[in-house]
Amino acid sequence: MRATAGATWVQTRSEIVRNAISIGMAVATYGVSFGALGTTTGLSIAQTCALSVLMFTGGSQFALVSTLASGGTGLSGGLAAVLLGTRNTAYSMRMNPIINAKGPMKLLASQLTIDESTAMGLAQDEKSFSGNASRLAFWSTGLSVFVLWNIATLIGALAATTIGDPKTLGLDAAIGAGLFALVYPQISSRRHLVIALGGALVALSLANFVTPGVPIISASIVAFIGGYIFTTRRSANS
Amino acid sequence: MSALWLTIIGASLGCYLLKLIGVVIPKSFLERPLVNEITHLLPIALLSAIVAIQTLGQGQGLLVDARLPALGASLVALRFKAPFIVVILIAAISAATLRYFGLAA
Structure with missing residues (x-):
């Protein structure tokens, strides 16, 4: 998604904005799914849309909705959402010196810091047009995804209220598949596979004994233990 | 305000603060x-x-029902690098079909 080298600013600018809009449209298909799942799992249309405006980070939104759908408490659903939002901290830390926003713009930039805007911002050469290419890529992608994600959520939420039992249409299976599609590309090594299977195993083995929602949160222990083991092993080898 | 709204607003605030503290906490910590x-x-x-x-x-x-074969179908779709919406549709259609023909709960 890096803008073409040697192009003028006008060419670069339109190329970046075009890319930003296509990313927004791709994400929108996923926003429709979120909207539909939100209302079929018991949230109102307003609540589903509020999540897309206020939370605006897809993985966390799906986590909250699916934890509630599986019978979890609000606290465990909220905790799962927040734990999944931690990667955005790393993103905003990385993007902050590049965006160089001031005052209230900093607050707005924070809300727009997600997978897509970060990836697009980092894909540009940081020095290209004295940083304007990176900044434009971040802002245009963030805004494009924000607008299209929210419109898509509303469409999905409205459409789903007109259908009957979500199980008849297999929508309960669709939630699992949607989250699976999110985690699948992240499993890029054997270590990641161990963490994924470990997380699933911890959750499943606790499911019979603790209240819904807790098994999911408990899986985070696998990331902490795995992170500790991998880090110490690496420093022992070097 | 209902408990559900409190959850939505509280968790959203948490997610926002996580984005915001990235601007404040020292880079050396996350590195x-x-x-x-x-x-x-x-x-x-x-x-x-x-x-x-x-x-x-x-x-x-725990309960094994149509959701498990549906997840298997979505894994096949992912292995063929199908787009997000296709993965979801394949899972939904698999589960719906199995239930329609009474092959799974």
Whole structure:
């Protein structure tokens, strides 16, 4: 998604904005799914849309909705959402010196810091047009995804209220598949596979004994233990 | 205000603050190998747990039904690099079909 080298600013600018809009449209298909799942799992249309405006980070939104759908408490659903939002901290830390926003713009930039805007911002050469290419890529992608994600959520939420039992249409299976599609590309090594299977195993083995929602949160222990083991092993080898 | 609204607003605020503190906390902290490793692994462990519970969970307990073969179908779709919406549709259609013909609960 890096803008073409040697192009003028006008060419670069339109190329970046075009890319930003296509990313927004791709994400929108996923926003429709979120909207539909939100209302079929018991949230109102307003609540589903509020999540897309206020939370605006897809993985966390799906986590909250699916934890509630599986019978979890609000606290465990909220905790799962927040734990999944931690990667955005790393993103905003990385993007902050590049965006160089001031005052209230900093607050707005924070809300727009997600997978897509970060990836697009980092894909540009940081020095290209004295940083304007990176900044434009971040802002245009963030805004494009924000607008299209929210419109898509509303469409999905409205459409789903007109259908009957979500199980008849297999929508309960669709939630699992949607989250699976999110985690699948992240499993890029054997270590990641161990963490994924470990997380699933911890959750499943606790499911019979603790209240819904807790098994999911408990899986985070696998990331902490795995992170500790991998880090110490690496420093022992070097 | 209902408990559900409180959850939505509270969790959203939490997610926003996580984005905001990235601007404030020192870069050296997140670049520590252990912190960096955990922030990468956390989404993998949590999302996998949610997938597992979403596929096999039933209240406080487990249940094998049409969701499991549907997840298998979505894995095939993912291996063929199908787009997000296709993966979801394949899972939904698989589960709906199995239930329609009474082959799974």
